[in-house]
Amino acid sequence: SVKGHRSMAGGHAASYRDTQADNTADGAEAWYNTRNTNLRKTLESYVNLDDMHTGFEQGDGYTSLLIEQLPLIDSIKQTTVALIINGKKFSCRLCLTKERVCFSRGGDHRTMTDYIPLEEVDKVQVLDGGHWSLTSSPDGINSGRVYEFRTLNTGENITESQEGEVYHEDPFSRTKSSAVQLTVESQAWVTEIETARDKANRAKNSIVRKCQNWCRWIYDSNPCQIFVALLIFSNFFIVCVDAQARPNEPQSEYAWLGYYIDQLDTFFTSIFIVELAFNMFGHWFVDFIRNPWSVFDVVVVSISAIALATSEVPGVSVLRSIRALRVLRLAGKLRSLRRIITALMASILPVLNAFIIAIIVASIFSVMGVEFFKGRTDENGVPINDFLTFARAFYTLFKVMSFQVWVDEGYPVLKPTNVTTSDGEVISSFTIDFLVLFYLVCLVISVLWVLLQVVVAVLLDNFVQATQKEERLEAVKRLSDAEDANLKTGGLEPLLKKMSNLFDTSQQLTFGIARLFFVLDYDETGYVNFQELKEGVKKLNCEPRINLAWEDFNIVTDKGELLNHRGELSFAQFDIMMRKQLKVYVQRHLTDVLAIAQRSHNIEHQVMISALRFMVLQQQEDADQAKLNQRIKVVSERMMQMTSLVFNSSSSNKTESLLGQHYLGVASRGSIDSAASGASEENNSQLRLPP
DSSP: OHHHHHHHHHTHHHHHHHHHHHHTSHHHHHHHHTSOOOHHHHHHTTSOHHHHTTTTOOSOSSSOOSSOOOOOTTOSEEEEEEEEETTEEEEEEEEEOSSEEEEEETSOTTOOOEEEEGGGEEEEEEOGGGEEEEEEOTTSTTTTOEEEEEEOOTTOOOOGGGTTOBOOOOTTSSOHHHHHHHHHHHHHHHHHHHHHHHHHHHHHSOHHHHHHHHHHHHHHSHHHHHHHHHHHHHHHHHHHHHHHHOTTSTTOTTTTHHHHHHHHHHHHHHHHHHHHHHHHHHHTTHHHHHOHHHHHHHHHHHHHHHHHHTTTSTTOGGGGGGGGGGGGGHHHHOHHHHHHHHHHHHTHHHHHHHHHHHHHHHHHHHHHHHHHHTTOBOTTOOBOGGGSSHHHHHHHHHHHHTTOOOTTSOOTTEEEEEEEOTTSOEEEEEEEOHHHHHHHHHHIIIIIIIIHHHHHHHHHHHHHHHHHHHHHHHHHHHHHHHHHHHOOOTTOHHHHHHHTTSOSSHHHHHHHHHHHHHHHOTTOSSEEOHHHHHHHHHTSSOSSOOOOOHHHHHHHTTTTTTSOTTSOEEHHHHHHHHHHHHHHHHHHHHHHHHHHHHHTTOHHHHHHHHHHHHHHHHHHHHHHHHHHHHHHHHHHHHHHHHHHHHSOTTSOHHHHHHHHHHHHHHHHHHHHHHHHTTOOTTTTTSOOOOO
């Protein structure tokens, strides 16, 4: 029996495929459907059901929820009905929105267990006795699943103890009037869903939506972006030629160019208006508004259009100078320029803080200059105006800091004086005012040599950080693309990525896994098979959408080692599977981050990430060693028990001890061989005895 059990565990893939075929047969399906719900009892032994509905809601504040709540606020119509699954009834909170039909099995609105996009609703029809059904599209995310609902009587509800009971219709429990009322309510739901579906299909398949998608695809293509960039550069070249030749000036030798430049300006402005309209139509509304470069395009093109339309109006011709700003639109088209502009924009606030400090210090020196030197006069008693007021003092200091003095101005450090020569001639000369000189030297050292250098250092530091951030994002994207192309991740990569950001403690992870299992177990049998897992993960709030293949299912279940003989996962095995996949995901991304750190030549990050990676790997080795020691202990105890059965009580303690040690050594080698061969934890306790 041990041999047969192990051979069955080794062939789970074929076993499940056969079992799946048997479940569609009448006999197997009848037996399968008679099982009452075991899901809630199973989960209650691990978690509190009320706490379970809070799973995967603790996150970093930026990651969207993995399992959504029922969208009651956005609902068109909502009610509580009975959901019939495989002949069993469940309380269900039903909600209809503009995009989909949503419901929560069990009636708790905090967990939306299933939904059907309206465009995938194939058929809705009213059945007998207040029943109505909803059939999904075979090609949709629900794979043609049929949902049957029963409208509840006024005041009727399904208690927790009645959840999952086999449904029996009592023909005497309803009066004729109540049956008619339930049929009317069912028909109202069918009509509402059909109306919402038709409206959604018209919106999706409308000519406007198709044209919008086509415009978006054309505009975002590389050839279109390169063409627009060439137009912008050509327009900037024409603007430069216009500024150099100045054909509109009187007596200009290039007056003949004026007509052609005006025509080219009209051409480029018209082309840019068409390009902006094309962009707005393809990306309207949210995507267009969220892009700052698109908003910048609107401002520049709008001013250019106004300047073109009012070219003959006096005083508005100054708007023509805005044409020079069109070249900045290249930053929105070329990635290298966009990276530089983005880095500069990210450096504005830190640089502004340092620049304000420099302005404050310069203002302090200006106030001190007014207090110290406002009464300066030359020998003739004429006031020297360099430090007469705050504005004049600040202007004087600005000239000093820029190392520039205008010709008609004097040097602040020189004081005019009259000198009489030996011939008695009086000439104008200058004397050095050492107090002013000391004052200006302090200004240059503190502001020009220190604070302004700090401003430049802050600018460079933030610019380098922003550039490195862009490079890291690109490196992460390259690693992610390589991972998607080369690694066998088991198909759950988007789910694991989101899970890793939605819990803080191990208990919260348990709540989240239990909530996920509750959503996936559609018929609440307490087990999840491949079909339920495939259809369930497809509806999770993950990007991109998960399309689980059989090969992926085989990988995440350790080639079927975690499955029972029917090819199903219990909650305990599902918890083991998800924790293992999450740990592998973290290990893999530690390796990716280590590669990024090596690219950036950051030795500290390399050492830290390498240490973390080693700790995670060592933790796995320690866990495997602890399991191996536990197996050896269990097998040795069984060997000792069998030894005591073989030998009677009169056997000597010495002989029994020697034989026990002999079997202990054999059992240890058997346990090690079993662990090396990858046997499952469930079957390792039933080792074949040595001959």
